[in-house]
Amino acid sequence: MKPRPDKGKIKILKNGPYLVTGDIPLAEEIIVIGAEGEPERWAKGRDYPRTDPYTLCRCGASKKPPFCDGSHLHSGFDGTETAAPGYELDEADRTTGPELDLTWSAKLCAGARFCHRAGDAWNATEHSEDPARREIAVQEACDCPTGSLIAWDKKTGKAIEPEMEPSIGLIVNPKAGESGPLWVKGGIPIESADGTLYETRNRVTLCRCGASKNKPFCDGSHTNK
Ligand code: FES
Incomplete structure (x- = not known):
């Protein structure tokens, strides 16, 4: 997808949070477990009040999640980005x-x-x-x-690909009792701390626990998959 400025932007701040601009909606996205004990569908959770801009925690230490409260400044968070710019089809x-x-x-x-x-x-x-x-x-x-x-x-x-309106979801998995990553939908541009744009994709997930080895993206480190 081509980046579209009208979809807002997520800017990664060095060793800090995600800075979200462009009035992007933010809401919980809850995993509903089916009869087989596996995820069956998504359900919309609570909406967060719209502010522009807002900052989302990337280190996992905030006491006001999902928002940044400055805890990264004292937690020694190393937010170095190590991910490839896009989906590596050859490696998939x-x-x-x-x-x-x-x-x-x-x-x-x-x-x-x-x-x-x-x-x-x-x-x-x-x-x-x-x-x-x-x-x-x-x-x-x-x-x-x-x-x-x-x-x-x-x-x-x-x-x-599914049709998706630009928005950010906070993934909640009640079965695992965990908060998952940020679900970035609808081709919102993501800019690295050094100003490089990641490949704009219809759906990606960004780490918000601080433990991913493929930052800024979630690699499942918040769970044992
Ligand atoms: S939210 Fe950090 S690895 Fe998934």
């Missing part, structure tokens, strides 16, 4: 099926586990000649908040 694990391909980037996986219900997205891709299995694979890939999992239409060669 690829599964090929009759109607779909599925790529998965381990480095970007937040462990949300939407891909594990109904026999899993990989299995459904391998049997994607069956419309019902194809639908499962596409739905599970599109439910992945990070975009680490992408379904590709073999006829067009294009990624199948």
Whole structure:
């Protein structure tokens, strides 16, 4: 996607928080667990009051989460960014099926586990000649908040992406009793501390626990996947 200034921006401050500008909505996104014990769907949680700008905690030490309260100044937080600028298709694990391909980037996986219900997205891709299995694979890939999992239409060669309005979600996983990453939706530009723009993507997740080894993105370190 091309960066669009009208979508606002997330600027990473050196060893500090995310500075969000452009009146971007902020709300909880809750993982609803289904009968199989795996994530089944997303539910909207509470909306946060709109301010512009606002700063979101990146170190995990704030006492006023999700907002920054300056705790990074005293916690010794090292926010050095180590991630590649975008989705590294060459490095992604690829599964090929009759109607779909599925790529998965381990480095970007937040462990949300939407891909594990109904026999899993990989299995459904391998049997994607069956419309019902194809639908499962596409739905599970599109439910992945990070975009680490992408379904590709073999006829067009294009990624199948969900429509998303620009917004930021605070992922809540009640089953794991944890707060997950920031879910950045709808192609909001993300700018590194040195001013470089990351590849603008429809969906990515940013670390807000401070533990990711692939900063600024979540790599699932907040959970054991
Ligand atoms: S929030 Fe997932 S690694 Fe920090």
